[in-house]
Amino acid sequence: MDPSLKIDEGYSEDPESPMRLDAVGDGALSQSWPTAAGIPPQIMALNEAERSDFVYNLLRTLRTSSIAEIVDRLRPLLHIDPVTVLPPEITSEIFSYLTPSTLLEASRASRAWRERALDSRLWRLKFRSEGWGLDMDAIRQYELEHKYRRKARSRRAEAHAEQSRQKKRVRGGGLSSIDDNPSSPRHGLTLPQDVQTWNKQHGEVEADEETTLARQDSGKDEEMYDVDTPRTAFSSSSMTSRTPSQAARRDAQGTDANALFPMSGRDTSSRQKDKHSLIRYDHSGIPQVNYNHVYKQKRKLEENWESGAYQSFQLPHRDHPEEAHKECVYTIQYSGKYLVSGSRDKTLRKWNLDTQRLVGQPLEGHNASVLCLQFDSSEGEDIIASGSSDTDVILWQFSTGKMIRKIPRAHDESVLNLKFDSRFLVTCSKDKTIKIWNRQELRPGDRDYPVKGVQGGGTCPAFILDLQQMASQVGPDMNLERHLTAEEKEPIAPYTPIMVLESHNAAVNAIHIYKDQLVSASGDRHVHLWDIHTGVRTSVCRGHTKGIACVQYDGKRIVSGSSDNTIRIFDPITQAEVACLTGHARLVRTIQSAFGDLPGKREELEAEAIEIDGKFHEARRAGKIPIPPVRTGERNAGSRDPKDMMALGAKLPPGGGGSRWGRIVSGSYDETVIIWKKLADGRWAKAHVLRQEEALRAAGGPLLSQTDLDTQAHQQALATARNYAPLPPPTDPLNPQNPQDNQAQARYRAFAAQLTQAGHQPGPSRLSPHNGLHSVTNPPYPFPQHSTNHQLQQQRSQQQQQYQQQHRTSQPLPPTQQAALTATHGGPDTVQQPALSQMPLHHQQQLASAIASAQNAAQNMHPPPISMPPQAPNSANNSQPGAQHHQGLPSQYHHAAVQHPRAQLPPQQISHPNARVFKLQFDARRIICCSQDPKIVGWDFANGDEAIMECSRFFSTPR
16 A cells, blocks of 8 residues: 555544645745655654754754744744634634633734624624523614714715815915015025926915915914824814813723723723724624623623612602602503503603603593503504503503593403503403403404314303304315305404403402413412413412412413512423512512523423432432421522422422523512522522612602692691681591590600601601501691690680681581581581581681592592402411401402501501502613602612613613
8 A cells, every 4th residue: 555645534643734734824834744855864764853853953053043034934833823714603603602701801812813702793692692682673773873874974074075175276376376475585586397387287276265364364383284184183172172081081992991891890980981882893884783892781780780789760850740640650661761650640641761751741531540551662553551440441542642442341340450462452350350352353264363162261252253163064175264154254343352261269460461371360369371362271370378469471480479478480381389489578569570591492491490300309319308308387489409399390490490690570568679689509589679768769859749739738728727616636547436635646746756767757748648658647737745635625615715706607618518527527526516607608618628628538548459359257367467468358459448457557567658569660771660659769770871871772671
């Protein structure tokens, strides 16, 4: 066999292959791999060690410059840069396995490494690998805006350049103008022939008169500039206006310091931000979003969430209190820069989050409290849907606020929640039902046409055809459409109820749509999962011990909040509870979760769950877990420790899975908002606890609602009327049905002292019925600090005598006003009727009107409409503090209530009465919530960083 013939066996022991050496760039050896040609045979006969010594000794005989030249020629053989040799696709794949900090360190190796390490496509991949989402529509729109803007600038520059070329001449007649001036020392001199020829060719300069005169009159030396140097670069004005900080910032931008960033400890001041770092231009000049910069700002934003760095704000802006709702706000939703709120004052309001101002006028159309809403501001939708205690559903045009459609009596009782997508509108109610409405015209055979006649399915109206039964009668080969009558072929009009789901045993408080599935939560303590086309109930999750107020579903796990003060995470396939979060002290009213799932399929979560189940079985076989396991009263918050596991065989790991950036935010009647984070062992723990009262104070202080202002006006009217009316007996503020004068005064002073210590002044703005202390009603004047019953009776008798002596009138009050005044002042046994009738008529009317308004406000102020099932009288839960509040009776969660359970609490347990959280929402940047206060409060975790705020438009809603 010819020894020169080598067989390629798929590997080589040679340090470099001829192909790789030929592919080396500039500076590489022009020759191929060295051969024995031209080398004496006796040298080639030496072994490698001997040849090495021979070459070394030979090199020592050469000059240093010759040795250096040889080293330069050998360097490409010894140091090959893989980035310059390998295709970009391969190096990008290699770099994708590096951590962000390592990747940034690698960018410092060389220019080629920097270009490859900072490639936008690579950083977009890194962004998504963290479990974060990008709004690609917003990114494409931003890139198009910059593309058109650059084209416009280019066209303007070309037009300006063309205009300049047309005017460009040599100023002052060229060189000959100097000699034409009689006062010039060169006057009369003859110019060289070539100069005269140049002047004839170019002629005189055409310039603007103002510019020419300004130069002639300036009397100063003129600066000369290079052709490529902008005039403003060295002008005196630009130099004087440039501060040292600006110079340092420009130097920092020149070195592109923002490209390299540590993950913490950097100054986030916007003054150090490169304004143009968000856009980069490729080799073709096409603008592209700089994903490296976007990734950097997202990491900074996540650090703010971790450390609790935020700025509080409120709606409306504190300088415009007149824009606020007049009553408490029950529901909100925001998207982009707009937020829509619904209130007990029967209106909806649209807000601009950037300006914190009201947009347009309030939307009026409901006859009772607005309990739920959803909007879509996109061009194709442009809609707001709202539900109310008046049982109506109203559709509004988002852009104009015009009422599009009103669905009267959508349910038999209050509409507690609604959701819609492009296909369906789904509503739920206190009447225990869920209704599905079509949003588009539907014909038999359409994909979204309801499937009727399925066992266990929903109830459809008579005009919905049972297509499956008809198909079985016609046969598979027959055309079903030919067997339909003209009436049956007619399309179903939009917003027609096409299916009713009736499976819950109590009010349905919350629903959520995910693709073709619907999840519902009820006061019957159960969570149901439905097929939205057939109405078949596919899953029932049990675990809560009291009624459920809120629910969310992302296709992989169900998260719910309940009156048992817990948050639970369920596997919808096995109905197993995989986590239970305890931390609230009262009803968990609202919740939102974002698990930050990494790119991948559900099978990965199942594999993780199987692995953890295997560790449990191993621990039990090893005797580390007793059989049966000993359980404590505490539930598992997501720990993967085999001793803490509560369920086996689930398709989700404990805690529900997700990335390290997973987050749950919950709001409760305990007046707190809790941000939950995932620990390393998978458990959910409190990261931060936020209070609405603190946010209001940080945003500029609480505002008085319109109802509070009205109450103050009533108080002023009552104060005026006190000059003509006897003093009413003080009532017990905690038990107005059983007056106890001494106890009432003592409790009032104790409660006022608590507010004073907390930094609040007792008065109408804090103690009015509107602000949530339902059973504490203000008397028409403050209690005297040192009064007794005997003293009050003396004061009352003295004022009665004054009225009898000073005022006479024969005109009686209207019966309704007389009844209100008599009831408020204790009846005829306390206030004698002749004394009331002897008041001037206008003072009687003023006093009676103020009392009637105050009573009406007190009677109409009730907790939000959440329905929970009644609790057995002998239930063990009744022994717990606040158990009646959490379990509740239906009347306590709807507008038929008169007295709130909070009245049963002793005075020392009553806290600030304005902050029960009804609804919250968060995105990548903000948390916004509404409560009993008529103002809406938010926490912005951009924390004033302009770079984060600029990039936040590209961060999609966490899921």
